[in-house]
Amino acid sequence: MADAIRIDKLQKTFRLGFIPKTRPILKGISFSVREGEIFGYLGPNGAGKTTTIKCLLGLIHPDAGTIEIFGRSHLSPRSREPLGFLPENPYFYDYLTAREFLAFTADLFGLARKETGGRIARLLKLVGLERAADLPLRKFSRGMLQRAGLAQALINDPKLVILDEPLGGMDPLGRKEIRDIIVRFKDEGKTVFFTSHILQDIEMICDRVAIIVGGRIVKEGALRDLVSERVLFTEATVSGLFPDAFRGLAESVSVQGDRVLLRIFEESKVGEVLDLVRAHKGRLVSLSPRTETLEDIFVETVTRT
């Protein structure tokens, strides 16, 4: 499978102010995104996520290193033909209507006028903006703007969709919608590259991830490989027993009414706890093994760096 994106030793230092104060942002990062996969790009604030994307899109000129998009150097504007980009905050021309905006975007891709009309109609339906199609964008709510942004990112039926924090600021229903859309992209054969803070969502849908900290890639690989299936501990919620009863077996995390939340660190002790509960005629409210999550990896990686 070819690489949708290949970044090699990318470097960028910002020179700001009259007496240039240099601030190195990207210190030589390399990673690749394979075609057809969903790739998550994570890192703490200021690590260089957005800068990487801007280099990709030609908004920032790297000091050193190369970027290839489907084998084409990113320096050529043509490399952006198979791209669709949704920025974190939607900044669009507020005097255009949604329809006009999509038509304009289509023009920028050099799409033939004939097919644009149909495409725009379909996209508006897809993102649920049919009724607002002829309203000027300045009358759109933030959610509507987000959807308009999604539509413009898909106008050229891109092979690679780049999303910068697509899940930020959305309610759980919205986040589910976006997750479903991203998965649908993959089904359609598209490659998806996105940044996010919401690690649970990344864990749910990504094939591969890269973690960038302080301008360097500190972890890259398939999610499966990074996140082991090791059980860290088992959480059990029991009622009808006092916390002391579990001394030596488990750690009592909290008590609420007659419910005790326990953390059992040794797998062997789980059975003993269950026996104890049965013996005292207590009730097992819940039992869940807690495996290592992406968040754990992330926090550990970041604090280590």
Next chain:
Amino acid sequence: MKIWAIAGITFKEAKRDRILYLLFFFAALGIVASRALAVLTVGDRVKIIKDVGLASISVFGVLMAILIGTGLVYKEIDKKTIFTLLAKPLHRAEFILGKFLGLVLTLFVMTLAMSLIFLAIVYAHTLKIEGVLLVAVGYIFLELVLITAVAVLFSSFSTPILSSLFALAFYLIGHLSWGLELIIKKMRPGAGKALVRALYTFLPDLENFNFKTEVVHGLPIPPGIYVSAFLYGVCYTAFILGLAVLVFRRRDFI
């Protein structure tokens, strides 16, 4: 073509700028008021109408070009709409040229409208439609095109206020070229004179586009001047746009 797409939305955006209509209003006012002024003179009244009319179109046209032009690129960067735009398969040069063309289109419409009012007022006085006045207007428009290019150039790296000042300075320098010529005549030959002469040739000479006097007084215009002035305008505009593209290409949008 992509340049036309950008020109189209720029035109749409410029159309909504209230400054445009404010300036247009004052220009129209000036042209119509010339009729009142004409009553005060003794002798040929039409000359005042023609002079004031052409001056209004020129002055307000320049103001339009500067006030709107200096915001063109800056607004895109400030409002961050440029991010989604440049993420498309677009050359940066296409962006600059598109913006430029969009404003030129707007100014064309405005100049046309002002000219119509102007011609109407002149017609009301002379019962003649003087096509030659349009020649003067045409070259005023060419001057506006050049000023627009300058405004776009400065807009690509500077704030609107500074850009306006620079563009205005360009305009003033362009009209004071004859002063430099006088100085050269009175200098003693030498390195200094050669330097000033080089500067004089390089700096813009906007009087090249000024046919107001000839047109109003019915003086003959040597035919070579038409082509020469036109080409001068085209070349200088191309030069300025080239600079704008050069500057804009290297910009990082953080």
Next chain:
Amino acid sequence: MGKRVSAKKVPAALLLTVFLVATAAAFMALKVGADRIVRKKLPGSSIIYIPSGKFLKYATFGYRSLAADVIFLWAIQYYTTPTIDDRFDHLDHIFSIINELDPRYQDPYEVGALIAVQEAGDTRAAFAILDRGAANNPDQWVYPFNAGHVAMMTLKDFSLAEKYFEQCMKIPGAPEFVERLRANALFKKGDLETSWETWLDIYNRAADEEMKKIASNHLYNVKATIDAAALEDAAAKYRERFGHLPASLETLIRTGFLREVPKDLDGKDYVYDPVTGDVKTVVSPWRR
């Protein structure tokens, strides 16, 4: 840029630079060419609508003095450009603007008057400018002085000259020879009596021998002129009567046309030429 720069990018930057140089060269060449084509200028056309000074006073927003400087500078260039044929048409108007904007700016008055007299041959404009200078600067004696000079030398209007010199005399700080200029103007004007009185006054007030000498020379001249006129007049009347000029001045006394033969200021006789009837002094008034 990346180390492995794509082959297309280098030519693009180069192309742009070449483009810039080419267009710059083009417009510079066009400019040189255009300068050679002479555009017929309606003489003075660029200043057909010069606003009045009063209007400009308000329009220049408090930068009046600077505006006066700038316009004066421009005016100097304008008037030293010989190809503008009709440049003197608005001489007074233009200088009136400068004067109105900065009435205390002295140079323009003098320069304007100079241009008016020497280049334009327009004494009316010169007087207008100088009168303005005097009106706006009553403490400056140069303006009536220059005006008197113009009247005296160029216009040969001695009455006007006398008026100006008198005006000039009254200004404190005026040089003391102005009163002599005035006395001379009076003489030229033909008002011999006042001229005599004036010179007498000057003689009496004379500070040194040289001044006394000058005054006395003038007095001599005035007296000689008066006397000569009287003598020649009597001779002419004699000729009317007798058909020929008298042989000598004594003849006139005997025939009653003259009461007595005057003597010059030094007590010497005048020289009478019986052929022409002219009466001259025995010595030049200025070489006594």
